[in-house]
Amino acid sequence: MADYLTVLTTTDSAEKARALARGAVEARVAACAQIDGPVTSVYRWEGAVRTDQEWRVAYKTTAARYADLEQYIRGAHDYDTPEIIATPITHGSAAYLSWLDEETAGA
Secondary structure: OOOEEEEEEEEOOHHHHHHHHHHHHHOOOOOEEEEEEEEEEEEEEOOEEEEEEEEEEEEEEEHHHHHHHHHHHHHHOOOOOOOOEEEEOOOOOHHHHHHHHHHHOOO
16 A cells, blocks of 8 residues: 555636645645646536536645544535545655645644
């Protein structure tokens, strides 16, 4: 398993994305979070195909903090089933990865 992860979620407004990002960093379950959007999401929900604007939040964290970040997202998010997808970071500068460790420690 990778030691570092990028974790994605989406939400339906820029304000909610900022709150999700800030809360995770304040809780030290992510070292940083980047927001982009709006993006167009096309998906099936409750039997219908929907198209909506969303904002994507990409968190950088350690594998050791993943469960805490997932718990934070589930608790802070207003979607019934929020997107929570983790992708391993297979390579990175030693200085950046060390920073991820420092910023997610001490929670």
